[in-house]
Amino acid sequence: MENRIVLNSKHFEITLKRLASELKENHQNFDNTVLIGLQSRGIHVLERLKSIIETDLDTKLQCGQLDITFYRDDFRRRDTPLIPSVTNIDFIIENKNVVLIDDVLFSGRTIRAALDALLAFGRPNRVELLTFIDRRFKRHLPIQADYIGKVVDTLTGERVSVEWREIEGEDKVVLLK
Numbered sequence: 001m002e003n004r005i006v007l008n009s010k011h012f013e014i015t016l017k018r019l020a021s022e023l024k025e026n027h028q029n030f031d032n033t034v035l036i037g038l039q040s041r042g043i044h045v046l047e048r049l050k051s052i053i054e055t056d057l058d059t060k061l062q063c064g065q066l067d068i069t070f071y072r073d074d075f076r077r078r079d080t081p082l083i084p085s086v087t088n089i090d091f092i093i094e095n096k097n098v099v100l101i102d103d104v105l106f107s108g109r110t111i112r113a114a115l116d117a118l119l120a121f122g123r124p125n126r127v128e129l130l131t132f133i134d135r136r137f138k139r140h141l142p143i144q145a146d147y148i149g150k151v152v153d154t155l156t157g158e159r160v161s162v163e164w165r166e167i168e169g170e171d172k173v174v175l176l177k
Contacts, residue, residue, distance in 0.1 A: 044167075
């Protein structure tokens, strides 16, 4: 079986703009809302959404980057140690509406770790989840996204790769067999 393109560059951009529109509709002026991208690939979704929203609303958003390495439940079970990324949250999340952003939602374990890590920065008023791709089957935890770019149903041996023009040279989502 061959790999299959799930979103080409045109539909990739349309999906990002739709997600940005949903966020604008639900959060209006973003006065009490912060966006936090999960390391490592969620920050690419965050940066694109931030650019779209800031341009459309002519405003600056509070955004951060969250590394969950030490909050993962498999942290000590690996043969090779995980290398942590940067956490950059230079604002207070206490009583804020937080939108966690990641590229792919699969088992839910990354989001569980992100929630644990987030609480180290305070108690938010509300936490929402935005994911570019939702692999909705095979959840290990009861976690669902509030904002979904595209639902991709996969088999056990398949993988979803979100590729970015800044890294891989082209925006696309590929189902790897």
